[in-house]
Amino acid sequence: MNPKDQDLPRRRFLRSGLAAGAALGAAQAVRAAPSDVAAMSKADPMHVVEPFYGPHQGGIVTPQQSHAYLASLDLVTEKRDELIGLLRTWTEASARMARGATAKPLPRSDTDIAPDSADALGLGPAGLTITFGFGPGMFISNGKDRYGLARYRPEALVDLPRFNGEQLLAQKTGGDILIQACANDPQVAFHAVRQLARMGDGAVQMRWGQAGFLSGPRGQTPRNLMGFKDGTNNPSIAKPALMNQFVWAKGADAPWMHGGTYTVVRRIRITIEHWDQMKVGFQEQVFGRQKYSGAPIGKKNEFDPLDLDATDKDGNPLIPENAHVRLSNDSMNNGAQILRRSYAYNDSTDFYIERWPPWRQETEYDAGLIFIAHQGDPRTGFIPINERLSRFDMLNQFTTHVGSAIFACPPGAAEGSFIGAGLFRT
Amino acid sequence: MNPKDQDLPRRRFLRSGLAAGAALGAAQAVRAAPSDVAAMSKADPMHVVEPFYGPHQGGIVTPQQSHAYLASLDLVTEKRDELIGLLRTWTEASARMARGATAKPLPRSDTDIAPDSADALGLGPAGLTITFGFGPGMFISNGKDRYGLARYRPEALVDLPRFNGEQLLAQKTGGDILIQACANDPQVAFHAVRQLARMGDGAVQMRWGQAGFLSGPRGQTPRNLMGFKDGTNNPSIAKPALMNQFVWAKGADAPWMHGGTYTVVRRIRITIEHWDQMKVGFQEQVFGRQKYSGAPIGKKNEFDPLDLDATDKDGNPLIPENAHVRLSNDSMNNGAQILRRSYAYNDSTDFYIERWPPWRQETEYDAGLIFIAHQGDPRTGFIPINERLSRFDMLNQFTTHVGSAIFACPPGAAEGSFIGAGLFRT
Numbered sequence: 001m002n003p004k005d006q007d008l009p010r011r012r013f014l015r016s017g018l019a020a021g022a023a024l025g026a027a028q029a030v031r032a033a034p035s036d037v038a039a040m041s042k043a044d045p046m047h048v049v050e051p052f053y054g055p056h057q058g059g060i061v062t063p064q065q066s067h068a069y070l071a072s073l074d075l076v077t078e079k080r081d082e083l084i085g086l087l088r089t090w091t092e093a094s095a096r097m098a099r100g101a102t103a104k105p106l107p108r109s110d111t112d113i114a115p116d117s118a119d120a121l122g123l124g125p126a127g128l129t130i131t132f133g134f135g136p137g138m139f140i141s142n143g144k145d146r147y148g149l150a151r152y153r154p155e156a157l158v159d160l161p162r163f164n165g166e167q168l169l170a171q172k173t174g175g176d177i178l179i180q181a182c183a184n185d186p187q188v189a190f191h192a193v194r195q196l197a198r199m200g201d202g203a204v205q206m207r208w209g210q211a212g213f214l215s216g217p218r219g220q221t222p223r224n225l226m227g228f229k230d231g232t233n234n235p236s237i238a239k240p241a242l243m244n245q246f247v248w249a250k251g252a253d254a255p256w257m258h259g260g261t262y263t264v265v266r267r268i269r270i271t272i273e274h275w276d277q278m279k280v281g282f283q284e285q286v287f288g289r290q291k292y293s294g295a296p297i298g299k300k301n302e303f304d305p306l307d308l309d310a311t312d313k314d315g316n317p318l319i320p321e322n323a324h325v326r327l328s329n330d331s332m333n334n335g336a337q338i339l340r341r342s343y344a345y346n347d348s349t350d351f352y353i354e355r356w357p358p359w360r361q362e363t364e365y366d367a368g369l370i371f372i373a374h375q376g377d378p379r380t381g382f383i384p385i386n387e388r389l390s391r392f393d394m395l396n397q398f399t400t401h402v403g404s405a406i407f408a409c410p411p412g413a414a415e416g417s418f419i420g421a422g423l424f425r426t
Numbered sequence: 427m428n429p430k431d432q433d434l435p436r437r438r439f440l441r442s443g444l445a446a447g448a449a450l451g452a453a454q455a456v457r458a459a460p461s462d463v464a465a466m467s468k469a470d471p472m473h474v475v476e477p478f479y480g481p482h483q484g485g486i487v488t489p490q491q492s493h494a495y496l497a498s499l500d501l502v503t504e505k506r507d508e509l510i511g512l513l514r515t516w517t518e519a520s521a522r523m524a525r526g527a528t529a530k531p532l533p534r535s536d537t538d539i540a541p542d543s544a545d546a547l548g549l550g551p552a553g554l555t556i557t558f559g560f561g562p563g564m565f566i567s568n569g570k571d572r573y574g575l576a577r578y579r580p581e582a583l584v585d586l587p588r589f590n591g592e593q594l595l596a597q598k599t600g601g602d603i604l605i606q607a608c609a610n611d612p613q614v615a616f617h618a619v620r621q622l623a624r625m626g627d628g629a630v631q632m633r634w635g636q637a638g639f640l641s642g643p644r645g646q647t648p649r650n651l652m653g654f655k656d657g658t659n660n661p662s663i664a665k666p667a668l669m670n671q672f673v674w675a676k677g678a679d680a681p682w683m684h685g686g687t688y689t690v691v692r693r694i695r696i697t698i699e700h701w702d703q704m705k706v707g708f709q710e711q712v713f714g715r716q717k718y719s720g721a722p723i724g725k726k727n728e729f730d731p732l733d734l735d736a737t738d739k740d741g742n743p744l745i746p747e748n749a750h751v752r753l754s755n756d757s758m759n760n761g762a763q764i765l766r767r768s769y770a771y772n773d774s775t776d777f778y779i780e781r782w783p784p785w786r787q788e789t790e791y792d793a794g795l796i797f798i799a800h801q802g803d804p805r806t807g808f809i810p811i812n813e814r815l816s817r818f819d820m821l822n823q824f825t826t827h828v829g830s831a832i833f834a835c836p837p838g839a840a841e842g843s844f845i846g847a848g849l850f851r852t
Contacts, residue, residue: 069772110707111705113704113706114702117702119652120641121649187641187651187770190772190793194702205788205789206789206790209791210774215545217549225545227540227545272543275543280539280540281536346637347637347773348634348635348771348773362631363634
């Protein structure tokens with residue numbers, strides 16, 4: 001069969017016998033339910049299929065894939081129907097790509113523009129999830145209610161306050177729509193965003209894009225670029241009760257958000273060169289944890305509970321007052337927990353010229369963390385936690401927040417419907 | 427055992443029973459000989475060990491790993507002994523990291539600065555190769571022979587000519603020393619460069635760094651970001667005779683380079699947004715190959731030989747005069763072949779402001795290809811091939827060379843010796 005005539009799936013073995021999209025969807029649902037990290041380690045990560053349709057969007061409590069590409073887009077259309085049409089198109093294309101197919105069926109003729117760039121052909125579904133979020137600008141932009149949605153803006157979708165020390169770049173900040181693609185392959189993740197962005201031509205334009213990765217032995221807490229285990233104290237995605245408590249929105253004032261989540265993205269640049277010159281003991285004071293084991297200072301094992309009251313023989317706190325784990329701990333934040341699902345980023349190097357003596361010229365790593373946090377309400381989650389961290393965290397000596405955005409990620413879509421349908425039917 | 431007291435390997439299972447570095451080296455040589463792509467597909471890519479020592483450096487004819495980080499460094503020391511000492515240190519650290527260990531043994535006390543950032547702990551050797559190259563500036567820099575090496579500069583290590591259409595950025599171009607780390611994990615690759623760069627503090631400084639990745643089903647030709655199979659016509663790394671003919675330097679005028687290779691690196695930005703708007707048939711004319719199968723135009727299968735004389739019924743060439751495969755083919759270049767071992771790159775997005783009407787503001791993908799080519803002599807390899815391509819290749823409408831560098835990669839080191847020893851003993 002001529003691949004150009006086909007709804008070409010990315011997985012070679014699917015070419016035989018399975019033609020209809022629906023059949024593909026069923027046949028490929030080898031991991032139709034969210035599975036735990038241990039089970040994941042056994043599967044070929046390129047063959048993993050995460051379901052696209054369901055009560056929640058994927059990519060939020062999904063076991064974290066190894067790569068991500070995030071894009072934030074600005075809406076430029078003024079037409080409500082065009083926005084709805086785009087969300088429908090995106091939903092269908094996302095469901096196709098999640099099962100390993102091209103974004104749209106490939107054209108029958110070479111004289112057409114291909115609706116899929118084909119760079120992910122043959123790579124497999126790779127656990128792809130695509131998560132959509134709506135920024136404040138979808139509801140009101142420069143004072144204008146472009147789509148008649150202003151009155152449905154959830155109170156929890158606040159404009160983030162200015163935080164101490166942040167140095168936000170306009171070209172890495174904000175946006176009306178988030179597309180987060182996560183997959184076990186960088187090209188599969190980027191491919192997804194690239195097709196979706198193209199489909200929005202005329203209705204949206206790219207504001208910022210960001211590639212990320214996560215390296216970690218399966219079943220263990222991954223280490224960030226600072227060499228510390230990151231995510232030890234995350235609420236467990238294996239516990240639905242915790243997810244209901246901290247991650248999923250109740251939708252009190254915005255019923256269309258019931259089962260969705262609020263997502264904060266921060267691009268945090270790390271001065272790796274500086275950090276690497278610090279003594280290990282000091283690094284451990286900064287985090288409040290031991291570097292190699294991940295255990296809290298004074299404890300043995302990574303998952304030993306934090307004892308913030310523990311003191312040394314002189315009565316000084318074992319975990320310093322300004323240590324990262326203390327300031328971010330739920331006991332310091334009225335019990336608030338957020339689900340961090342961050343990726344490292346590595347955008348190569350920047351060249352830097354000092355414009356005063358000694359006119360130093362340096363090349364610096366442009367690397368750090370794409371901090372991604374999901375929560376039921378950022379007003380009790382990220383915002384108060386980061387208010388405290390931004391003022392007191394010792395880690396701030398080595399980190400700079402240069403990008404920021406907030407989105408309301410609606411619940412998942414049922415097959416036949418589309419992401420965000422609840423908002424437009426309100 | 428306390429990991430801080432140990433020569434902590436990155437692989438957990440190695441912690442038991444194997445302490446001495448030499449024993450580790452032997453025990454971990456599970457893939458001591460270069461193996462073919464098919465064999466590789468069976469192993470867990472995080473557990474693969476590529477030998478560091480040997481007649482050739484790794485990372486040249488090694489089956490290509492999925493990630494890379496390249497760094498180009500400038501020498502700032504004036505002392506020959508310091509340079510030699512650094513190469514010794516780098517060699518030892520590279521051999522350690524290739525077998526999955528930290529760059530140096532971790533410190534016994536928290537009051538020391540750690541010689542390893544620990545972010546790759548637990549990740550496994552991941553097929554890590556580290557390849558060193560020497561740029562023109564090691565031999566002569568601003569007219570100065572800093573290390574007494576000028577007379578050993580190989581003739582093949584030319585300064586690259588200016589090519590038509592290139593738009594080179596100083597901060598992505600040149601450099602005295604190349605460190606190329608390739609691994610099946612992005613953090614393992616970056617980790618290696620980061621430790622080595624730190625060790626050179628005072629003797630070298632970073633000029634540019636570049637992350638890359640390669641997505642492809644194992645055993646198949648990977649597709650580039652333009653959606654075409656890339657590397658089909660590469661000389662086979664499984665054929666040592668071809669490698670001897672095209673890749674390994676003879677060292678005629680520079681015996682210390684015998685068994686080494688000359689490496690050209692080009693950072694080629696691709697206007698992905700523009701390319702995606704082209705009809706598939708036109709894209710195929712540009713490359714001279716069919717997009718989905720990879721077959722030459724007019725043929726059935728990817729590896730069918732190119733027939734550059736084939737014509738259509740009107741007598742026009744099936745493969746256009748300015749198609750990429752025609753212009754780069756060895757029959758057009760006096761039989762020259764180069765071993766391409768490129769990676770895609772994705773440094774997220776750039777924000778761009780037009781300074782004239784209509785004052786457009788756009789965000790563009792900063793993505794493309796880190797073109798890496800190895801050859802016995804660039805004067806008969808990359809240079810004439812790229813001279814022709816830079817003037818006539820239809821692909822130039824969609825690509826811009828923004829970075830460039832050339833290096834002499836010396837042969838491999840025997841255990842106990844160091845990379846480049848032959849040059850300094852000359």
